[in-house]
Amino acid sequence: MRLSSKVTTLLILAAVIAIAPVFFPSSYYFRVGSLIFVNGLAVTGLVILIGYAGQISLGHAGFAGIGAYACALAPVHLGLHPAFAALLGAALSAGIAFLVGRPILRLKGYYLAVASLGFGILVSMVLSNEAQLTGGPDGMAVPELGLRGALKAIGIDLSNTEFWYAFSGFVLVLGAWLALNLHHSPTGRALRALHGSEVAARTVGVDVAHYKLVAFVLSAVYASVSGSLLALQNKFITPDVAGFMHSIEMVTMTVLGGAGSVLGAILGAAILTTLPQVLTIFQEYEQLMLGLVMMLVMIFMREGLLPSITRRIRGRGE
Amino acid sequence: MSLLQIEGLGIDFGGLRAVNDVGFSLKPGEIVSVIGPNGAGKTTLFNMISGVYAPARGRVVLDGEDVTRMPPHLLARRGLSRTFQNLQIFQSMSVLENAVVGHHLHERGSVFADLFSLPAARRRSKASEDSARALLDRVGLGRAAEQEAGSLSYGALKRLEIARALALKPRVLLLDEPAAGCNAVETEEIDHLIAQVAAEGVSILLVEHDMKMVMRISNHIVVLDHGEKIAEGEPAAIARDPRVIEAYLGAQATEAKHADG
Numbered sequence: 001m002r003l004s005s006k007v008t009t010l011l012i013l014a015a016v017i018a019i020a021p022v023f024f025p026s027s028y029y030f031r032v033g034s035l036i037f038v039n040g041l042a043v044t045g046l047v048i049l050i051g052y053a054g055q056i057s058l059g060h061a062g063f064a065g066i067g068a069y070a071c072a073l074a075p076v077h078l079g080l081h082p083a084f085a086a087l088l089g090a091a092l093s094a095g096i097a098f099l100v101g102r103p104i105l106r107l108k109g110y111y112l113a114v115a116s117l118g119f120g121i122l123v124s125m126v127l128s129n130e131a132q133l134t135g136g137p138d139g140m141a142v143p144e145l146g147l148r149g150a151l152k153a154i155g156i157d158l159s160n161t162e163f164w165y166a167f168s169g170f171v172l173v174l175g176a177w178l179a180l181n182l183h184h185s186p187t188g189r190a191l192r193a194l195h196g197s198e199v200a201a202r203t204v205g206v207d208v209a210h211y212k213l214v215a216f217v218l219s220a221v222y223a224s225v226s227g228s229l230l231a232l233q234n235k236f237i238t239p240d241v242a243g244f245m246h247s248i249e250m251v252t253m254t255v256l257g258g259a260g261s262v263l264g265a266i267l268g269a270a271i272l273t274t275l276p277q278v279l280t281i282f283q284e285y286e287q288l289m290l291g292l293v294m295m296l297v298m299i300f301m302r303e304g305l306l307p308s309i310t311r312r313i314r315g316r317g318e
Numbered sequence: 319m320s321l322l323q324i325e326g327l328g329i330d331f332g333g334l335r336a337v338n339d340v341g342f343s344l345k346p347g348e349i350v351s352v353i354g355p356n357g358a359g360k361t362t363l364f365n366m367i368s369g370v371y372a373p374a375r376g377r378v379v380l381d382g383e384d385v386t387r388m389p390p391h392l393l394a395r396r397g398l399s400r401t402f403q404n405l406q407i408f409q410s411m412s413v414l415e416n417a418v419v420g421h422h423l424h425e426r427g428s429v430f431a432d433l434f435s436l437p438a439a440r441r442r443s444k445a446s447e448d449s450a451r452a453l454l455d456r457v458g459l460g461r462a463a464e465q466e467a468g469s470l471s472y473g474a475l476k477r478l479e480i481a482r483a484l485a486l487k488p489r490v491l492l493l494d495e496p497a498a499g500c501n502a503v504e505t506e507e508i509d510h511l512i513a514q515v516a517a518e519g520v521s522i523l524l525v526e527h528d529m530k531m532v533m534r535i536s537n538h539i540v541v542l543d544h545g546e547k548i549a550e551g552e553p554a555a556i557a558r559d560p561r562v563i564e565a566y567l568g569a570q571a572t573e574a575k576h577a578d579g
Contacts, residue, residue: 199390
């Protein structure tokens with residue numbers, strides 16, 4: 001039963017990604033879809049940090065910024081292919097997460113939230129202020145990934161939006177697969193154990209500091225890859241990617257959909273990415289309604305949308 | 319040769335001497351009980367031995383090695399494991415997973431293998447799952463394996479904690495009120511379980527309020543009052559000790575009688 005929950009999640013995810021385009025009236029929807037997948041990837045990383053390990057970060061957009069600017073800078077300055085630039089960004093994010101995580105993960109609850117917030121702000125300040133390198137608040141151009149051209153050469157001809165829909169969808173499924181593998185693994189159990197009771201986790205031999213760091217580094221890599229994908233598909237990047245609002249969005253998506261569930265968190269990403277587009281018809285009430293939805297979900301469904309709904313359905317079935 | 323030796327252990331909270339100059343030792347397979355009235359410092363003593371609190375004075379020696387102030391996860395590697403008076407269960411995990419987590423030291427490997435669900439990681443998970451099921455059967459929770467841990471009764475959770483602690487294959491096991499909240503039948507089961515585990519050579523340090531159980535299974539009893547050791551000896555001698563009767567057993571015996579009646 002538990003083993004198949006992993007397969008079920010992946011099948012649902014892959015099926016939705018594959019079938020949804022049938023209903024797309026215009027290419028604009030491919031664009032929205034790929035944005036959902038990019039956010040979904042960052043949020044899947046936060047499921048590992050928040051949902052599994054029970055730690056909070058309000059600075060993960062900082063890692064998205066590192067991933068994004070690696071794709072913009074490394075091809076120009078180091079002559080790297082954008083794909084390798086993304087990998088370099090991920091490695092850099094992992095390294096920085098390792099160094100930053102060590103001291104701040106000793107903190108708990110809102111102390112950790114504030115410390116991680118500080119980290120995020122630091123990264124976005126650096127990106128804004130190092131104008132000679134990053135173009136400052138005006139942003140900078142990002143080179144073409146070039147994979148679409150390669151696909152065309154072997155006979156798969158996709159439009160730009162279609163390509164990014166498919167490619168980000170693929171990366172999201174891959175990321176979800178890894179996160180789900182982790183859930184049922186010794187590492188995942190250690191993370192969930194320290195979430196449940198740190199003292200009990202310690203007494204069964206879990207090196208709590210080490211495993212918190214593992215979760216932090218992994219989630220940083222997810223955020224970094226998400227930032228790289230965003231930069232590569234937009235072909236332009238501004239420091240907003242590392243901004244405070246982006247960090248808050250990531251956490252809100254995770255918690256709204258259900259931090260304990262990969263599929264739930266991706267649903268949260270889908271809702272909060274789509275809703276603003278839908279709500280534009282209400283114009284000035286858009287932000288207000290968004291806030292209201294988030295408050296209602298948190299009041300009535302504290303575990304997040306998906307876990308609360310499945311629990312309710314199961315409860316009725318019995 | 320003693321397996322666990324406690325020497326002059328003490329800790330202060332603010333100005334209060336919570337525990338002072340407590341010492342005793344455990345031989346392999348021995349069951350030593352720590353008794354005393356509420357607030358005597360029994361749980362505090364446990365927390366110092368298991369590395370949750372850092373003692374201000376004294377030493378904890380495990381198998382000849384000074385392990386004073388060593389963090390709990392390193393003590394676990396050296397074969398010291400415990401349960402908690404106020405339950406510390408992983409509530410959102412299944413009963414089985416709670417017991418599987420106890421195998422952490424045997425199943426941990428590279429994060430990479432876990433992420434990609436490599437055969438090595440799956441093999442480790444499978445091995446600890448099999449062992450966890452056997453342990454759950456042993457504590458009588460085999461049929462509840464797939465349930466969410468939070469849904470179990472208090473007594474069942476106590477036994478789940480024991481199963482989780484046993485998963486470490488400990489040499490020293492600290493049990494903090496394992497029979498609290500259990501009915502007579504459950505208490506007897508736990509009683510048998512403890513005796514069995516001790517018979518396998520595991521040293522057991524027990525805090526328990528059920529005096530009948532303590533007198534029945536202990537090889538040795540240490541009595542605490544106001545954080546100090548006031549007596550120590552075999553159960554029969556302790557039961558006769560006037561200081562012990564005054565500090566603890568008298569009050570407890572009357573209480574117990576009322577509760578039984």
